[in-house]
Amino acid sequence: MAKVLCVLYDDPVDGHPKSYARDGIPKLDRYPGGQTLPTPKAIDFHPGELLGTVSGELGLGKYLEEQGHALVVTSDKDGPNSVFERELPDADIVISQPFWPAYLTRERIAKAPKLKLAITAGVGSDHVDLAAAMERGVTVTEVSYCNSISVSEHVVMMILGLVRNYLPSYQWVVKGGWNIADCVARSYDLEGMHVGTVGAGRIGLAVLRRLKPFDVKLHYTDRHRLPKSVEKELGLTFHPAAADMVPACDVVTINCPLHPETENLFDAAMIARMKRGAYLVNTARGKICNRDAIAAALQSGQLAGYAGDVWFPQPAPRDHPWRTMPYHGMTPHTSGSSLSAQARYAAGVREILECWFEQRPIREEYLIVDRGKLAGAGAHSYSAGNATGGSEEAAKFKRM
Known part of the structure; x- marks a missing residue:
C-alpha cells in the first residue's frame, strides 16, 4: 500500500458546484503536433467538472481506494505546522498543482525518506528542488501539454x-x-x-x-x-x-x-x-x-x-x-486550470499513477527527473538546480 499526499486548492467559497455553466467540454484526441491526450485505463469523473479542489480530489479517490492505497488531500501546505508538513514524512507519492504548489524543498525532501514520486498535476515542476530530487532518486513527472x-x-x-x-x-x-x-x-x-x-x-x-x-x-x-x-x-x-x-x-x-x-x-x-x-x-x-x-x-x-x-x-x-x-x-494562477484543462491533467495524473503502480514505463514526455538525472521533457526544458528558495513566504498568506 502507498500513501499518496495530494495538495489541491480550496473549494469555492460558496461550496462545490451543483451545476455548471455548460454541460461538457469538447472532446479532443490529440494536441497540435500529434501528441495524444492522456490515456488512462479509466476515469472516475465527468470531463468539465471542478477537479482541482480538495473535494474534487483530481477524481482519484475511488481509484486509489479500490487499489488499497491511502489518499490524503489538503490545501494546507505552507509552514511547519501545516497538514502537508505533518503528513509528508511517511508519504510515498506527492501530487501538487502549479497553481497551489506544495514546495518540495531540499529540507522537505530530506524529511520524506519514503518519497519516490512527485507528480505535477499540470505543467511546470519548479516547485520541486530538482537537484535534491536527483540526488535522492525521486522521480518527478508532469502532464506535459495538458494546459x-x-x-x-x-x-x-x-x-x-x-x-x-x-x-x-x-x-x-x-x-x-x-x-x-x-x-x-x-x-x-x-x-x-x-x-x-x-x-x-x-x-x-x-x-x-x-x-x-x-x-x-x-x-x-x-x-x-x-x-x-x-x-x-x-x-x-x-x-x-x-x-x-x-x-x-x-x-x-x-x-x-x-x-x-x-x-x-x-x-x-x-x-x-x-x-x-x-x-x-x-x-x-x-x-x-x-x-x-x-x-x-x-x-x-x-x-x-x-x-x-x-x-x-x-x-x-x-x-x-x-x-x-x-x-x-x-489574476490568481488560473490560466492553466480551466475546467477543460483540469480534465486533461487529472486524466494525466491517473495515467502516471497507473503506470507507476503497475510498474510500466511512464511516458517519456511526462518525465522531468528519472533515475537521478533530467529526463524527457525535463532534459529539454530545465537545467538542474533549485528555484524553491524563498517559498516559505507563502505561509504569510494565512497569517495576514
Whole structure:
C-alpha cells in the first residue's frame, strides 16, 4: 500500500458546484503536433467538472481506494505546522498543482525518506528542488501539454486586455459611469505592434500562432531555435537572447520554464532595455520577474502595463506589491486550470499513477527527473538546480 499526499486548492467559497455553466467540454484526441491526450485505463469523473479542489480530489479517490492505497488531500501546505508538513514524512507519492504548489524543498525532501514520486498535476515542476530530487532518486513527472493551449489563450486575452485598457473600462461600467475619455486615454490598437515571446515551446509557439492574424510583427527567443519553415510561415524574427529581443518589442510575453538560468531574468536592467511604454505579460512563473522592479517600472511609466497570473510564492502574501501596483491585470494562477484543462491533467495524473503502480514505463514526455538525472521533457526544458528558495513566504498568506 502507498500513501499518496495530494495538495489541491480550496473549494469555492460558496461550496462545490451543483451545476455548471455548460454541460461538457469538447472532446479532443490529440494536441497540435500529434501528441495524444492522456490515456488512462479509466476515469472516475465527468470531463468539465471542478477537479482541482480538495473535494474534487483530481477524481482519484475511488481509484486509489479500490487499489488499497491511502489518499490524503489538503490545501494546507505552507509552514511547519501545516497538514502537508505533518503528513509528508511517511508519504510515498506527492501530487501538487502549479497553481497551489506544495514546495518540495531540499529540507522537505530530506524529511520524506519514503518519497519516490512527485507528480505535477499540470505543467511546470519548479516547485520541486530538482537537484535534491536527483540526488535522492525521486522521480518527478508532469502532464506535459495538458494546459499549454489553455495558457496560450490566456496570454492573448491579457495582451488585448492591457493594450485596449479593458479592465479599467469595465470598472467604469460597474461604477455606473460612461467615462469614454478615461477609458480610451490609455487604449491602443494591437495591429502593427511588435510582439515577442521569451520561450517558443508549446505555449510560446501557440501564442505566436494565435497572434499572427492580428497583423503584428512577431519576434521570439529560445534556447532551441524553431525550424526555418515555421519562422517563414509566421514571419518570425529570431533573437539569440531576451536582452537582444526586448528593445524591438512593444509587447513581451514570457513563456519559458523557471530554473536558475531564468530566475530574475526580468530585473531592472532588462526592463530598462525595453521600449518606454511597453507591455509585459507573464504566465510562466512569477520568479522570472523581479517583484520590485516590475512595480517600480509601472510607477515610472517604463512599463505601460503588466499582466499575468503567476506570482512568487503562491499564494502570494496579501501585501505583495503586484496586488496594488498601477496598470496591472493580475489574476490568481488560473490560466492553466480551466475546467477543460483540469480534465486533461487529472486524466494525466491517473495515467502516471497507473503506470507507476503497475510498474510500466511512464511516458517519456511526462518525465522531468528519472533515475537521478533530467529526463524527457525535463532534459529539454530545465537545467538542474533549485528555484524553491524563498517559498516559505507563502505561509504569510494565512497569517495576514
